Amino acid sequence: METRQKVFSGLQPTGNIHIGNYLGALKNWVSFQDSYETVYCVVDLHAITVPYDPVEFKKDRIAAAKVLLAMGIDPERSMFYFQSQVPQHAELSWILGTMTPTGVLNRMTQYKEKADKVGANLGLYSYPVLMAADILLFNADLVPVGDDQRQHLEMARDLAERFNNRFGEVFHIPEAYIPDVSARIMSLTDPQVKMSKSDANPKSMVLVLDVPDAINKKIKSAVTDSDPGVRYDPTEKPGISNLLEIMSACTGVSIDALVDEYATSGYGVFKQAVADVVIEEFAPIRVAYERLDDADVARMMHKGALDARIAAEAYQAKVRAAVGLDRI
Ligand code: ATP
Ligand code: LTN
Numbered sequence: 001m002e003t004r005q006k007v008f009s010g011l012q013p014t015g016n017i018h019i020g021n022y023l024g025a026l027k028n029w030v031s032f033q034d035s036y037e038t039v040y041c042v043v044d045l046h047a048i049t050v051p052y053d054p055v056e057f058k059k060d061r062i063a064a065a066k067v068l069l070a071m072g073i074d075p076e077r078s079m080f081y082f083q084s085q086v087p088q089h090a091e092l093s094w095i096l097g098t099m100t101p102t103g104v105l106n107r108m109t110q111y112k113e114k115a116d117k118v119g120a121n122l123g124l125y126s127y128p129v130l131m132a133a134d135i136l137l138f139n140a141d142l143v144p145v146g147d148d149q150r151q152h153l154e155m156a157r158d159l160a161e162r163f164n165n166r167f168g169e170v171f172h173i174p175e176a177y178i179p180d181v182s183a184r185i186m187s188l189t190d191p192q193v194k195m196s197k198s199d200a201n202p203k204s205m206v207l208v209l210d211v212p213d214a215i216n217k218k219i220k221s222a223v224t225d226s227d228p229g230v231r232y233d234p235t236e237k238p239g240i241s242n243l244l245e246i247m248s249a250c251t252g253v254s255i256d257a258l259v260d261e262y263a264t265s266g267y268g269v270f271k272q273a274v275a276d277v278v279i280e281e282f283a284p285i286r287v288a289y290e291r292l293d294d295a296d297v298a299r300m301m302h303k304g305a306l307d308a309r310i311a312a313e314a315y316q317a318k319v320r321a322a323v324g325l326d327r328i
């Protein structure tokens with residue numbers, strides 16, 4: 001029997017799921033369901049490594065699950081659950097932590113950036129180890145993520161190799177799947193920096209659940225340059241290049257073909273076309289989101305966690321046996 005390759009990925013339930021998350025990773029999560037065995041996780045343990053309000057967090061967790069379901073994550077075809085409800089993630093993270101040199105963690109750029117902003121803590125420091133555990137727990141082959149996760153993926157591969165060298169072949173070596181276009185969608189208000197959920201300026205990001213009027217306004221007021229030609233040049237024209245990437249990733253039309261079409265049309269016409277495409281892309285997601293009931297979603301996630309615990313336990317038993325922690 002042919003066994004399908006396995007895909008794993010995670011999303012932090014930190015509110016504000018934006019077009020960067022969507023085009024960098026989540027759109028691929030949905031399409032991978034057709035040809036891979038897929039495991040998707042709302043990584044709530046990762047999200048609590050930065051300051052948060054528990055009451056808001058509970059709502060954000062369900063909202064994140066709802067957005068993913070509305071996008072087309074199908075619990076009949078994917079394993080889908082909250083990370084905290086499958087304790088094997090944390091257990092494997094501890095084991096992997098014992099073989100992670102602190103020198104490697106000290107080089108993680110995302111840790112340094114976040115620690116500068118919100119203060120360092122042990123969870124934030126070991127965040128990439130828990131991420132490696134997520135991926136290795138299910139022996140994933142492919143991990144769809146945006147460009148900002150490249151370094152974390154390298155570390156997961158490195159840990160898998162270290163483990164296998166020391167304890168025997170237990171883990172697959174996972175590959176990152178990072179799209180060619182739209183792996184790093186930039187802020188609409190400052191196209192030199194990555195679009196990020198934590199940006200205080202709401203105009204910097206289009207949210208998946210934004211109403212059409214908000215999408216229109218945000219894209220039309222996106223910061224561009226004063227030279228009116230539409231061409232792809234991320235250094236000289238980062239704002240326009242970002243909009244070209246967004247349009248290309250939404251439509252599947254190549255950037256070259258879009259440049260041919262809009263080269264001389266002027267920024268007003270081009271921005272309107274981008275806004276129309278994004279509105280069309282997100283409209284069905286918003287409709288599907290509104291139809292989902294929180295209590296039904298909570299039940300679905302509970303069932304997902306039960307299945308995931310059984311699957312994870314089968315893998316984790318092999319890890320325990322390999323390191324000498326067999327249940328006796
Ligand atoms: P953010 O930076 O917006 O706070 P994040 O990377 O911290 O998001 P997640 O919500 O877990 O946290 O990210 C979900 C996915 O979205 C990841 O695969 C990440 O690489 C991807 N992603 C995040 N921002 C962008 C972006 N600006 N462009 C493309 N992909 C992105
Ligand atoms: N660190 C990731 C979220 C994440 C993840 C994972 C992604 C946690 N565990 C496992 C892929 C696979 C981020 O996007 N910020």
